[in-house]
Amino acid sequence: MTARDAAEAEAFLAAHPEIRQIEAFLTDPSGVQRGKILRPEELAGAYRHGRPLPCSILSLDITGADVEETGLVWDEGDSDRDCRPVPGTLTLAPWLDTPTAQLVLTSYEKDGTPTDADPRHAVARIKAALEAAGLFPVVAIELEFYLVDREAMLAGRPRPPSGKTGFRQSQLQAYLLQDLEDFSPFLDEVYRGAEVMGLPARTLISEYAPGQFEIVLGHQTDALRAADDAVLFKRLVKGVAERHGYVATFMAKPYAAWSGSGMHVHASLADSAGSNLFAGEGEANSLLKFAIGGLLATMGESIAMFAPNANSYRRFRRNSYAPVGPAWGIDNRSVPVRVTAGPPASRHLEQRVAGADANPYIALATVLAGMLEGIEKQLDPGAPIIGNGYEQIEPSLPASWPDALAAAGASDFLPRRLGERFVEVYLAIKRAESERFFAEIPDLDYSLYLRLA
Known part of the structure; x- marks a missing residue:
């Protein structure tokens, strides 16, 4: 130091x-x-x-x-x-x-x-590789989360909490301002805390389920700082929730009937002067297209990095705002890689694969690595999806934790870009955790099979 x-x-x-x-x-x-x-x-x-x-x-x-x-x-x-x-x-x-x-x-x-197994160094490695090529990532991480009633959670039956009015929302009601008002004491404290901590907390949204929210973090020209922001933000949200008698969870799929929570990575590349290299109209930017091509080509083998837990795979369903197969589109949320709308100078991509339960360092490192892979190999992403991607995309991503771990274990891309030792440690942890998880007998097994099997 x-x-x-x-x-x-x-x-x-x-x-x-x-x-x-x-x-x-x-x-x-x-x-x-x-x-x-x-x-x-x-x-x-x-x-x-x-x-x-x-x-x-x-x-x-x-x-x-x-x-x-x-x-x-x-x-x-x-x-x-x-x-x-x-x-x-x-x-x-x-x-x-x-x-x-x-x-x-x-x-x-x-x-x-650097210790190879430290996830923060995985971001540093790929950031250095991009910068060596004259490409400087500009990144923002967007996190969805649920507030859960504390007493219900302790009883093992999570449900949405009631806000300051005492009303407990049970309908989807996406983007409902009244929900934001009901939970304003909690949300106001989150924003005050973010200001004190120097976190760029921006737009607030009531998401697509009762008790689900999203707060957008502003773009950072330092990719490591963007990942640090996400980690610090999660700590802030959880801490403030406890003060208000709630539990905040970034679990990927806490409710079977309602939408999962994602971690959306917004990224562009700048030159050494800070000019956006993805800027331009429509599909014309070849650098942007190659970056997308890399994300699509590496998506299947990378799912274990974006979906680190057994519960993560409950989120991947049709018509769920979560991916089922590699695809991209322009201002289209039915595909996993979205090129955003807005002024050409602000053009960037949004990778929508990771769950909110993913490690921000690992998710970001894997996204940046996929972008670099596509740029170096000039990978063509094909034509963008127009309309409902779920009707056009063939489900092809690993649909279970063991399948995703097997795909990552067979990958050449992940160890080459993120570090061989890092990937070895990460997969060893997740394989052991998966084996422990599937060795447990859940209550559902008894309900379905104990008498009738």
Whole structure:
């Protein structure tokens, strides 16, 4: 770390003498934040020397269980890694009663090289590859989430909560302003928290189900910062929801009858002067088309990165705003890759495949990698879909978790672009987690088969 980076800590504590603790964390491959709580007097040292965390922290599945197949547990003696602060991410955690700051960490080996299994470094790798080609990604991540009644969730039967009026919505009512008004105390606090944290929270939408919302994060010229924003935003939403007596979930499909929650990645490429290389009318831009071609060509083998859990695959249904096969269109939400409408200078693509449960670093790295693949190989995406894509696209994406993991395991693209060791660790975690999941006997099995089989 540089003296300038360390000065960030000193300036922050001088501006916030009330701070009593700092939550310092990294995001593991499953998308969970794990780390330590530091005292203010420890912060300067963390910037100067980093903080040690055991290497097994990057081997954990969604339950927090070690996955020995990663080689990051006993094979390494569970030795420490040097986790360093990410400059610009030291901010307040405004939802906590104890005055608290938070700080994003990223992991390095003892020789100073990036830890291969850290998902944040996967973004850094592909960002560096793009920039070496004179292509600078401009990115925004858009997240959908549900608010759930806390008591119902504790009882194992999630349902939408009631807002300030006491009314509990049970209808779809997409884009209903009244829903935004009913939940305004929660939503207002989210926006206030985002301002305090420096997050570019923008448009708010009541989505296509009771208790489902979307808040759009503004574009960032630093792709790593866009992924950091998404991680910090999810923490903010969950923390504020708890204060209001709700549970906020980014689970891909919490209700069978209602729409799933997606993570939409908006991306364009700029030149070194900041000019949008995707700008132009309609389909004329060849760079944009090649980027789309890469996303379509790599979509099947990448599904395991966009859909990391068993529940993720319940979202992929026809007429659901979630994909069933590779396709693209112009201002068309029935396809997984959408070229947005608007002024030609703002032209960008929206990749709509990932669920809200995906790790933002991994999802973004995979999208950028697909774009670069298409550009380098000049992959033609074919003609855009016009009209209802669900009536024209043949379902061809992996429809189950085991199938998606098998496709990713057979991929040449993923390890080549994201890092061989990173993909090896990620797939080891998800294979072990999948095996554990399918070894459990759910209540539905007893209901269907116990008496009649």
